[in-house]
Amino acid sequence: MELNKKLPLIALMPLLLVGCAVPGSNLNPSDLPLATSGELSNKSNVNDASLTDAINLYPLSPSNVAILKVAERFNPTPNPQLDALVAAYEYRVGPGDILNVTVFDHPELTIPAGSYRSASEAGNWVHADGTIFYPYIGTVVVQGKTVREIRAEMAQRLSKYIESPQLDVNVAAFRAKKAYVTGEVSRPGQQPITNIPLTLLDAINNAGGLASDADWRNVVLARNGVETNVSLYGLMQRGDLTQNHLLHPGDIIHVPRNDSQKVFVLGEVDEPQLLTIDRVGMSLTEALSSVGGINELSADATGVFVIRSSDDKSQSMANIYQLNIQEASALVLGTEFDLQPYDVVYVTTAPITRWNRVISQLLPTITGFNEITEGVLRVRNWP
Numbered sequence: 001m002e003l004n005k006k007l008p009l010i011a012l013m014p015l016l017l018v019g020c021a022v023p024g025s026n027l028n029p030s031d032l033p034l035a036t037s038g039e040l041s042n043k044s045n046v047n048d049a050s051l052t053d054a055i056n057l058y059p060l061s062p063s064n065v066a067i068l069k070v071a072e073r074f075n076p077t078p079n080p081q082l083d084a085l086v087a088a089y090e091y092r093v094g095p096g097d098i099l100n101v102t103v104f105d106h107p108e109l110t111i112p113a114g115s116y117r118s119a120s121e122a123g124n125w126v127h128a129d130g131t132i133f134y135p136y137i138g139t140v141v142v143q144g145k146t147v148r149e150i151r152a153e154m155a156q157r158l159s160k161y162i163e164s165p166q167l168d169v170n171v172a173a174f175r176a177k178k179a180y181v182t183g184e185v186s187r188p189g190q191q192p193i194t195n196i197p198l199t200l201l202d203a204i205n206n207a208g209g210l211a212s213d214a215d216w217r218n219v220v221l222a223r224n225g226v227e228t229n230v231s232l233y234g235l236m237q238r239g240d241l242t243q244n245h246l247l248h249p250g251d252i253i254h255v256p257r258n259d260s261q262k263v264f265v266l267g268e269v270d271e272p273q274l275l276t277i278d279r280v281g282m283s284l285t286e287a288l289s290s291v292g293g294i295n296e297l298s299a300d301a302t303g304v305f306v307i308r309s310s311d312d313k314s315q316s317m318a319n320i321y322q323l324n325i326q327e328a329s330a331l332v333l334g335t336e337f338d339l340q341p342y343d344v345v346y347v348t349t350a351p352i353t354r355w356n357r358v359i360s361q362l363l364p365t366i367t368g369f370n371e372i373t374e375g376v377l378r379v380r381n382w383p
Contacts (some may be wrong), residue, residue, distance in 0.1 A: 028348075054317040059324070065333050068321065074234030079241035082199070086246060090146045091195040094176025094249075095130055098123040099142065101154065104166040109135055123172040136161045147171065147195075171195060179247045181207040183255035184214035193249055200245045201235060203253055215258040216279055221245060222252040233279065263339050265291045267347035268299035277339065284323060285334030287345050294325070294347050301326045303348035308340060 058068055093099065100123040103109040124132040130143025137157040142150050151169040158165040177193040186208025191198065200221060210216055216232035228245070232255075235243035247253075261277040270292030275282065284306060288294065294301065306321040325331055339345070 056316050056319050058319060058321045060321055060333050060337060062333065065336050068337065074231060074238035074240040074243075076239035077242050079244060082241065082244055082246060086197045086199075089197040089246070090148075091171065091174075091193070092144050092146055093126060093142045093150065093171065095126050095128050095143060096175040097126045097171055098173040098175070099126065099132060099147075099150070100124070100170050100172040101134065102168045103158070103162070104168075106162060106165070126176070177249035179203055179249070179251045179253070181253045181255070183253075184211040184257055185209065185255055186211060193247065198247045200230060200243075200247060200253060201232075203247060204232065204255075210255060213257050215256045215261060218256055218260070220252075220254045220256070222254065223248060223250070237280070261341050263287055263341070263343050263345065265345045267345075268295045268349055269293065269347050270295055277341065282339045283335045284337045284339060284345065285331050287339060288331075288334065288347075298350060300348045300350040304334075305346045305348065306337070306339065307344040307346060309342065 058064070060068065101109075124134065126132055126142055131139045131141050134140055134154065137154065140150070140154060140157075145153075147169045151167060154169065155165050155167055158167070171194075174192045174194040178190045179193055179198060180190050181203050182188050185204065188207060191203055191206055200219075204210065210232070216236070217234075219230040219232050221228045221230050230243050230245070230253075231240070232243070234240040258276055263275045263277060263282060265275060265287055266272050269288070273291055275287055275290055284304075288304070294304070302324045304323040304325055306323075308319050308321070310316045310318055321337065323330065323334055323337070325334070
């Protein structure tokens with residue numbers, strides 16, 4: 001009788017297993033096409049292919065981790081073009097600037113500063129039309145000219161009234177031209193452009209440096225409606241001086257937040273979570289350690305994957321990099337693999353864990369079936 005009770009259950013087990021979907025997600029590398037290091041499978045039309053066919057798998061091994069590692073874009077590089085611009089730089093006067101004109105041996109032509117007047121208060125204001133007024137010679141157009149050009153013109157015009165005039169012209173206050181620093185810096189705001197060349201790095205330093213949540217890899221320099229991406233990481237950390245620029249009037253430097261520097265760590269790890277790549281980057285091993293490592297009871301140590309969206313969607317939708325850490329020493333390979341924004345680190349489930357999850361779903365059904373069977377038998381055997 002006991003065997004007869006179990007026979008229906010045994011007969012139903014294959015049907016239950018076939019019809020039962022395995023709970024949770026999983027990634028089986030045997031389902032994916034294996035790609036060679038540094039090249040993609042040639043897909044004729046990714047849009048018509050299944051998702052599995054549009055993905056390439058790259059195992060991480062000692063022989064190819066160096067090849068698959070993201071090439072360093074920035075190296076110590078001089079910037080002779082910037083050096084030439086700085087060497088030839090001369091400030092050109094604009095409206096709002098204040099000029100200080102001194103004619104030697106002719107104090108009547110020099111406005112006395114006095115003990116309570118600054119040079120800017122005692123100087124000659126450049127009007128909106130770009131001119132100043134000076135005794136004897138009247139209106140002088142100074143906009144767009146250097147102090148040397150202004151001095152030469154005023155000396156030539158004063159020579160009609162003064163024999164061999166000796167004069168000096170300098171800018172007492174720079175108010176005409178400004179650059180702007182916005183975003184994640186300590187003191188965002190405008191910065192005057194003066195007779196001292198102002199570079200992008202100078203402007204960042206003058207603004208108090210970067211804030212803690214600044215994305216220093218994707219700084220934007222906007223000039224006349226054209227945006228240029230600048231990497232302060234390359235400039236300050238790697239010594240790539242080509243990332244530095246001489247600022248022009250009206251330039252805007254924007255330092256964004258690091259909100260886009262996201263990495264998703266999912267699957268069989270102790271604490272699945274969203275991580276933010278810090279200023280010096282993040283390796284695969286760092287990401288795993290940040291979430292407490294893999295779950296030793298449920299994770300498949302052979303299946304630590306990095307899922308990365310492909311740049312060329314016509315060839316593949318994504319590239320997947322697989323790290324086998326059955327031997328903990330393989331984690332050193334993870335330290336050599338740098339993560340990129342929006343990478344998904346996924347640790348797949350061990351086969352035994354997936355089986356246990358199936359069984360845990362079947363147990364309530366099996367228990368209920370047994371109770372029904374026993375109840376029917378009790379009714380049938382009741383005298």
